[in-house]
Amino acid sequence: xxxxxxxxxxxxxxxxxxxxxxxxxxxxxxxxxxxxxxxxxxxxxxxxxxxxxxxxxxxxxxxxxxxxxxxxxxxxxxxxxxxxxxxxxxxxxxxxxxxxxxxxxxxxxxxxxxxxxxxxxxxxxxxxxxxxxxxxxxxxxxxxxxxxxxxxxxxxxxxxxxxxxxxxxxxxxxxxxxxxxxxxxxxxxxxxxxxxxxxxxxxxxxxxxxxxxxxxxxxxxxxxxxxxxxxxxxxxxxxxxxxxxxxxxxxxxxxxxxxxxxxxxxxxxxxxxxxxxxxxxxxxxxxxxxxxxxxxxxxxxxxxxxxxxxxxxxxxxxxxxxxxxxxxxxxxxxxxxxxxxxxxxxxxxxxxxxxxxxxxxxxxxxxxxxxxxxxxxxxxxxxxxxxxxxxxxxxxxxxxxxxxxxxxxxxxxxxxxxxxxxxxxxxxxxxxxxxxxxxxxxxxxxxxxxxxxxxxxxxxxxxxxxxxxxxxxxxxxxxxxxxxxxxxxxxxxxxxxxxxxxxxxxxxxxxxxxxxxxxxxxxxxxxxxxxxxxxxxxxxxxxxxxxxxxxxxxxxxxxxxxxxxxxxxxxxxxxxxxxxxxxxxxxxxxxxxxxxxxxxxxxxxxxxxxxxxxxxxxxxxxxxxxxxxxxxxxxxxxxxxxxxxxxxxxxxxxxxxxxxxxxxxxxxxxxxxxxxxxxxxxxxxxxxxxxxxxxxxxxxxxxxxxxxxxxxxxxxxxxxxxxxxxxxxxxxxxxxxxxxxxxxx
Numbered sequence: 001x002x003x004x005x006x007x008x009x010x011x012x013x014x015x016x017x018x019x020x021x022x023x024x025x026x027x028x029x030x031x032x033x034x035x036x037x038x039x040x041x042x043x044x045x046x047x048x049x050x051x052x053x054x055x056x057x058x059x060x061x062x063x064x065x066x067x068x069x070x071x072x073x074x075x076x077x078x079x080x081x082x083x084x085x086x087x088x089x090x091x092x093x094x095x096x097x098x099x100x101x102x103x104x105x106x107x108x109x110x111x112x113x114x115x116x117x118x119x120x121x122x123x124x125x126x127x128x129x130x131x132x133x134x135x136x137x138x139x140x141x142x143x144x145x146x147x148x149x150x151x152x153x154x155x156x157x158x159x160x161x162x163x164x165x166x167x168x169x170x171x172x173x174x175x176x177x178x179x180x181x182x183x184x185x186x187x188x189x190x191x192x193x194x195x196x197x198x199x200x201x202x203x204x205x206x207x208x209x210x211x212x213x214x215x216x217x218x219x220x221x222x223x224x225x226x227x228x229x230x231x232x233x234x235x236x237x238x239x240x241x242x243x244x245x246x247x248x249x250x251x252x253x254x255x256x257x258x259x260x261x262x263x264x265x266x267x268x269x270x271x272x273x274x275x276x277x278x279x280x281x282x283x284x285x286x287x288x289x290x291x292x293x294x295x296x297x298x299x300x301x302x303x304x305x306x307x308x309x310x311x312x313x314x315x316x317x318x319x320x321x322x323x324x325x326x327x328x329x330x331x332x333x334x335x336x337x338x339x340x341x342x343x344x345x346x347x348x349x350x351x352x353x354x355x356x357x358x359x360x361x362x363x364x365x366x367x368x369x370x371x372x373x374x375x376x377x378x379x380x381x382x383x384x385x386x387x388x389x390x391x392x393x394x395x396x397x398x399x400x401x402x403x404x405x406x407x408x409x410x411x412x413x414x415x416x417x418x419x420x421x422x423x424x425x426x427x428x429x430x431x432x433x434x435x436x437x438x439x440x441x442x443x444x445x446x447x448x449x450x451x452x453x454x455x456x457x458x459x460x461x462x463x464x465x466x467x468x469x470x471x472x473x474x475x476x477x478x479x480x481x482x483x484x485x486x487x488x489x490x491x492x493x494x495x496x497x498x499x500x501x502x503x504x505x506x507x508x509x510x511x512x513x514x515x516x517x518x519x520x521x522x523x524x525x526x527x528x529x530x531x532x533x534x535x536x537x538x539x540x541x542x543x544x545x546x547x548x549x550x551x552x553x554x555x556x557x558x559x560x561x562x563x564x565x566x567x568x569x570x571x572x573x574x575x576x577x578x579x580x581x582x583x584x585x586x587x588x589x590x591x592x593x594x595x596x597x598x599x600x601x602x603x604x605x606x607x608x609x610x611x612x613x614x615x616x617x618x619x620x621x622x623x624x625x626x627x628x629x630x631x632x633x634x635x636x637x638x639x640x641x642x643x644x645x646x647x648x649x650x651x652x653x654x655x656x657x658x659x660x661x662x663x664x665x666x667x668x669x670x671x672x673x674x675x676x677x678x679x680x681x682x683x684x685x686x687x688x689x690x691x692x693x694x695x696x697x698x699x700x701x702x703x704x705x706x707x708x709x710x711x712x713x714x715x716x717x718x719x720x721x722x723x724x725x726x727x728x729x730x731x732x733x734x735x736x737x738x739x740x741x742x743x744x745x
Contacts, residue, residue: 013282017256018289062131063188066140066149073134075155079172079216080130083195086202130192144177144223150188152177156217172196172216180222189220237306238398239372241298241329242391245337246368248294249287250361253344256283257433258351280433284345284426291337299330328401335418336394340368342425349432375399382406384481387413388474390421409652413477416643424470427463452515458522460513465623468512469640476504480647491595494603501608505615513619524618525677546735547670551679553728554666555686560713560721562659563691567712569655593696604692609684616641616664617671617680630672638664663687666725673736 067073135143140152156173176192179185196216260266269279303326347364351357368391375395380386382396384407393414400406483496513523520526616637624633641664642657667680674680694702713721 013278014285014289017282017286063150063184063191064148065130065132065188065192066143066152067132067134068140068154070134072153072155073132075172076132076153076174079174079196079199080132082172082199082202082215086198130188141177141223144179144185150178150185151192152223153192172199174216175219175221177221177223193218193220237302237402238329238395239375241295241302241333241398242336242372242395243369244298245291245295245333246340246365249291249337249341249344252287252290253341253348254351254354254357254361256286257345257348258357259354261351262353276433277430280345280430284341284429287341287345288337291341292334295333295337296330299326299333325401329398332394332398332401332415335415335422336391339390339418339422339425342422342429346425346429346432349429382410384410384413385478386410388417388477390418394418408654409647412646412652417473417477420466420470420473423466427466431463453517456517456519458519459626460516460518460523460619460623462623462627464512464516464518465620468509468619472504472508473644476644477647479504491599494595494599498603498607501611505611509615509619523622524614525622525671525675526618527676528678543674543736544676546731547674547676547679548682550728550732550735551670551674551682552686553724553731554670555683556690557721557724557728558663558666558683559687559690560717561725562663562687564713564718565659565662566655569658593698597693597696600692600695601689605685605688608688609681612641613667613671613677613681613684617667618677621668621671625672634665634668634672637668641667666729669729670732673732 065076067076133149135148138146138148140149140154143149144152154175154177156175174196176189178189196218199215202215257266260269303323343364344361347360348357351360371389371392372395375392380396382393382400386396387393387410393410397406397411397414400411479500483493483500486493486496488496509524510520513520620640621633621637624636628636638661642661645656645660646653648656663684667683670680670683671677
């Protein structure tokens with residue numbers, strides 16, 4: 001398979017498949033004609049929709065007033081009756097006020113007949129009214145923020161005041177709450193204010209005395225975040241772009257699988273000496289390329305349409321659809337195209353004809369539309385948990401890019417999770433495409449793909465790693481966020497995090513390896529001493545001792561380097577330390593000093609070292625060594641190691657990536673040279689233990705060691721740590737054999 005990558009054969013296969021796809025007139029129509037037709041029509045429809053949205057609230061719907069309880073509702077109803085009485089005494093307001101019977105919101109009835117038995121709906125304009133409700137199961141504030149109410153009215157002290165000739169009038173004290181920026185809620189607040197002002201006008205006109213205090217005192221308070229009335233409309237464009245990207249990938253995926261099977265060319269292609277994964281990969285590249293070209297054409301057409309007209313500013317504010325937003329959204333469409341193209345190829349591998357493939361893809365399209373339409377709801381925010389939901393995450397991230405800066409952690413989760421889903425989907429597609437039953441159109445491949453292998457194997461393959469990572473990342477993301485939100489003591493939080501690491505990075509990979517019949521000793525590098533067959537016993541003992549000495553030296557020196565890189569990146573503005581950013585560094589340091597150090601060492605040094613080395617230098621590194629060189633395997637496993645350490649509870653600590661990558665490279669080299677996991681566990685434990693041991697000292701004690709500037713180590717410490725790490729690498733290099741000359745197992 002390596003010769004297909006090194007000698008350019010894969011590139012030629014990809015060009016062949018791409019040329020065949022572009023010859024299809026349906027692909028050309030999707031790629032060129034659809035953007036020309038869709039976006040002008042879409043812009044006109046959106047302009048019409050925006051005009052209807054921002055023109056004001058519907059005058060034919062009653063404004064919904066909310067009261068906390070029945071007593072409060074009766075007071076509000078009494079105030080509205082005072083408004084009616086003021087109108088009946090001859091005070092002519094600038095608006096007509098007529099009593100109406102209660103009716104449900106949305107009732108378009110225009111009846112104006114008074115009804116003495118009911119008084120909870122007041123007509124303010126010719127076609128507007130109030131409906132007074134008491135929310136069930138919600139506070140008025142929650143009901144207002146959720147859109148159940150247009151206006152929440154709280155009642156203060158109600159007093160009686162004599163008006164003369166034996167009559168009295170209540171004095172009302174109201175506090176109104178409305179949603180700022182919501183036209184309907186603001187209109188309800190203004191209309192209620194007008195109604196109450198009429199009572200004050202009535203009092204002034206009837207009493208005709210010196211300054212009369214107002215009968216109704218009002219206080220208006222805006223609640224919630226300011227809502228853009230076109231915010232939901234801004235989600236339409238990303239949805240259209242995603243759907244067009246899907247459409248661009250559909251026809252090439254069907255034609256290059258079911259189409260070739262229908263034409264009788266699939267069996268001849270599979271009979272060639274080329275590996276089936278290479279054949280599938282060439283088709284995959286062609287489908288992704290067409291999908292990306294379609295996305296690019298649609299994105300450019302939408303940008304031109306929104307930039308040349310006024311729709312861009314109407315949807316997205318004064319900034320409009322900027323070129324920078326276009327540059328940010330395009331990579332997201334590429335990532336999504338890679339993910340969905342693999343799904344399409346997997347589904348089409350079963351079809352024996354073009355029509356059958358279309359029948360398979362219709363449910364897929366419908367399932368994709370269901371979560372996509374949810375993103376059009378204006379109250380849907382791009383949260384951390386939605387960042388791992390396929391399709392929804394890319395749509396919400398694209399929407400937030402267009403309307404403003406997206407949150408860092410959900411954006412990171414959306415990109416990384418979609419890439420992992422794409423890799424897992426490609427693995428599934430390759431196995432379905434390569435199955436014998438796929439060429440005959442049978443559907444037995446689904447069950448075969450999940451069956452336990454018949455023979456035990458030494459190393460996992462990249463497909464198994466991709467599938468496991470596709471499940472691990474969202475689970476890890478969810479549990480770390482949920483754990484960070486729990487109100488736990490620092491000791492309980494440490495034990496909880498340690499337990500999660502053991503479950504996700506040790507217990508679950510071990511169970512997965514058992515089910516896939518992967519030998520633990522070779523998959524997780526569980527060798528004690530030199531591996532069998534590596535030479536004489538005395539030579540193996542020397543290599544083992546040399547590896548342990550190198551591990552100790554790396555652990556003693558690397559923690560200072562990693563800490564200095566972390567602090568330097570923070571000082572340069574690449575992010576602040578997560579503890580400093582939350583303002584809890586001093587508090588955690590004080591709590592750490594109160595906890596026995598053995599608890600901190602066990603939960604933050606020993607257990608993480610065992611669990612993380614078991615997975616990253618065991619399962620992950622072994623999967624890469626199965627297919628690529630040792631150097632590339634070390635690099636790829638270190639990159640994945642760094643990605644997982646960027647997630648720090650409910651925050652995103654980008655500054656942790658580089659130091660984690662560096663220690664990951666050192667640990668990977670140690671695992672490959674010694675062919676054992678245990679030296680890396682020793683290094684990892686010493687590294688973490690020394691970092692947390694530093695927290696046991698207060699500032700005065702640190703100043704004695706580090707000087708007045710205790711934010712950074714003195715230069716003599718840094719130089720010494722570099723020399724210690726260099727000595728460790730030298731010992732490792734001299735005492736262990738070159739792994740390229742030996743078997744990976």
